[in-house]
Amino acid sequence: MTERAPSIAVRLGLAVALVLAVGGLGAALAALAYGREAAREAYDRLLAGAAFDIARSVSVSAGAVAVDIPVSAFELLALAPEDRVVYRVIDREGATVTGYDLVPPPPRASQGAEVAFYGAEFGGEPVRLAAVRRRFAERAYSGEVAVVVGHTLRARSTLAWDIARKAMWLAAAGGLCLVVLTAAAVRSALGPLRRVEAALAGRRPEDLSPLDVETPREIRATVGAINGFMARLARRMDAMQAYIADAAHQLRTPVAALSAQAELAAEEADPERLRALAARIRGCAAGLGRLTDQLLNQALVMHRADAVPREELDLRMVAIRVAEASDHDLASTPEDLRLDLPEDRVSVEGDALSLIEATKNLVNNALRYGVPPVTITVRAPGAIDVTDRGAGLPEATWEQAGQRFARSEANAQGGAGIGLAIVRAVAEAHGGRMVFSRPARGGFRATLDLGAAALGDGAKGGPQ
Template identity: 50%
Template structure:
C-alpha cells in the first residue's frame, strides 16, 4: 500500500508539457485517422470511377451491335469490348444481354439483373454477388423500335473487384504516408513551440528552487502576461507570508516578554509576602498578588483569543450577518463570563436588521473586549448600540460614563500590551483584538466623546462581502 505522500507525488509527476503533448498527440492521431478514412473513401471512389468507365465503354460497344434481322434480335459482341474489359488485369469478366422479361439473348443466364426499373441513359452501376464473388456491374438500355420488335434490351457487363480494391489501397497508402509524415512534422514543431512557450515557467521554478528559504522578498523577472500573473500571485503570497512571519515573531517576542514580566512580578510579590509579618502590609501584598494573577489569567485568555482572531482573518469567510444578533450574543456571553451583577449592559438596537459581511466569532470577541474595557476602565452605566451611519456604513459601539482614552493615546488605539501601570490586572490586548477585527472586516475603530460619556466601537461597510484578498491589509499586524 502506497503512502498518501507517494500518491500525491505520482499525481504531480504529470507536467504541463506532458499533458499538452498527450492532448496534441491525441488530437493529431484523431485528425490523421479521419484523414486516412477520407483518403481511403476517395481512393475507393476514384477506383470505381476509373473501372466504371471501362464497363461503360464496353456496354456501349455491345449495345451498338444489337440488330433486328427478319424479326429476330441478333447480338454481335465486338472483340474490342472484351479488349476494353481486359484492361482490368486479373479480373473475371461477365456479360449478359437480356429482354425486360428476363430472357437471355446471350451471355451468362444466371447473372442477376438490377432491381431498379428506371435506368439513366449513361447506364446504372450496382454491386452484387455472382459465383461466390463480389462483382460490380453496369447495365445499359438499348431501345429497339422496329416493326417486328420494339422495346428495351438490357446490356449488362461486369467484372470482379480485386483491382478496384488494390487501386483504392494504393491511393490510401500514399495518402497515409504523406499525412503521417506531415502529422509527425507538425507534432515535432508544436512540441518545440510548446517547449519554448513554457520556458518562463521553468525560470520561475528555477528561481523558487534556488531561493533561500528565509528570503521572502518578491521576484523580479520579465515574463509573458500569463506567467506574470503567476509571478504576481507568488509575490503576493510571499508578501503575506513575510508580513505574517515578521508579525508572529514580534507577537511571540512581546507575548513572552509580557508573560515573563507578569510571572516575575507575581513571584516577587509572593516572596515578599512570605517574609512580611505586618498584617496590614501582608494584606496589601495579597491584593497585589491577586491583581497580578488576574492580569496573568486575562493575558492568557486574550492571547488565545487574539491568536484565534488572527487565524480566522486568513481562513474564515465573510458571511451576511445582522449586527443586532452579534450585539445580543456578545452581551450574553460577556454577562456569563463576568457575572450578572457586573455585566449589566444596556442594549440599544434598531428595529430593522443591520446587515454586514463578517465573521460572527471575531465580531463577538471584539465587542466583548470593548465591553470589558468599558467596565474595567470606565464608569457605568455601560451601553451597547447598533445603528446605521452615513455612506453605507454600520456602527456597533460601547458607551460608558468614563473619561475614555486620552487624546495622546488616540493614535495608539490597538497597540499591543498598552497596559495601564495602575491596573496590573489589565492584559493590554483588548483593543489590539478590536483593531485586528476592524482590519479583517475592511472597517475601522471609531471613537466619539459626548457630554459626560465616551463611545468606542467598530465602523463596518454594509452589504455583501467586499472583494478582498485574505491578509492583504497593508501594515497589518496581529
C-alpha cells in the same frame, strides 16, 4: 498514500491519441470510399472505351449483323490483367451475335443513354458491365445492336485498397508529425510552470515576497493565487512575530515586578510590611493573569482573522452575549452596565467570537477606567458603541490607540493597552475601524464600526 495523478503531458497525449484514432478511422473510411469511387470511374472508362470500339466495328452485311472485334478493345480491357473479361453483341431480336450468352443484357431503363453501366453476376462472380447501343436504319436491317462489355471486380478492389492504404500511410505520417509537434507544444506550454517551480524552489524559507515570473495569461491566475497565499502567510508570520514581540514586551515588566516583590517578601520579617507586600504580590499576580488572558485572546483573534469563515449574525445578540460575559466584578451595581438595542435586526457578516471579544474589551476598559454607567449601544447599519461618563482617552492619543506598545494616560496604572489592540485588529479584519468620540451630553464613547461588513440597507454612519 495518495495515488499519483497522471501528468498534463500524459493527459494531452491520451487526448491526442484518441483524436488521432477517431480521425484515422474516419480518414481510412473516407480513403476507402474515395478509392472505390476512383477505381470505378477509371475502369468504367476502360469498359466504355472498349464498348465503343466494338460498337464501331459492327456492320450489317446481307441483312445480318457482322462484328469484327478490334484489337484495341482487348488492349483496353487488358489494363485489368487480373480480371476475367466478358462481352456480348446482341442483335435486335435479342440473339447473341458473338460473345457469351450468359452475359445479361442491359436493362430497359438504360435505353436512350449513350452508355449504361450496371452490375451483375457471371459464373458466380460479380462483374461490372458497360452497354452501348448502335442503331441501324438500312433496307436490309433496321433496329438496334447492343454491345455489352464487362469484367470482374478484382482490379477495382485492388486499386481501391491501394489508394486507401497510401492515404492511411499519409495519415499515419501526419499523425506522427502531429504527435511530435504536440509533445513540443506541451513542453513549451509547461515551460512557465517550470519557471514558477524553479522560482519557488530557489527561494529562502523566509522570503514570502510575490513571485515575479513572466507567464502566459492562462497561468497568471495560478501565480496570483500563489502570491495571494504567500501574502496571507506573510501576514500571519508578521502577526506572529509581532505577537511574540508584544508578549515579551508586555510580560517583562509585570514578571519583573512580581519577582522583585517576592524577593522583598522573602527577606521581610515585619508582619505588617509582609502583609502589605503580600497584597502587592496578589495585585501583581491578578494583573499578570489579566494580561495573560488578553494576550491569549489576542492570539485567538489573530488566528481567526484569516482562518475562520464569516457568517451572518445579529449585532444585538453580540451585545447581549458581551453583557453576559463581561467582568461583573468591575460593576458595583446592576445599573453600571446597560444595553440599548434597536427593535430591528442589525445584520453583519463576521466572526461572532472575535466581535464578542473585541466588544468585551471595550466594556471592561470602560468599567475599569471610566465612570459608570457603561452603555452598550447597537446601531444600524453595523456599529457597536460603548459609552461611559468618564473623560476617556485624551484626543491626542486617539490615533495611536491600539497600536503596538501604545500606552495612554487612561491605562497607565496597570493597563497594558492590549484590549484596544484586540479591538483595532478585529475592526480591521472586518473591513471596519475603531473610532473614539465625545457625545454631546458628555462622557466618552468607543465605537466598533463595521460599516464594510454590514448587510443592512442603511448608509454607513459614524458616531453621533
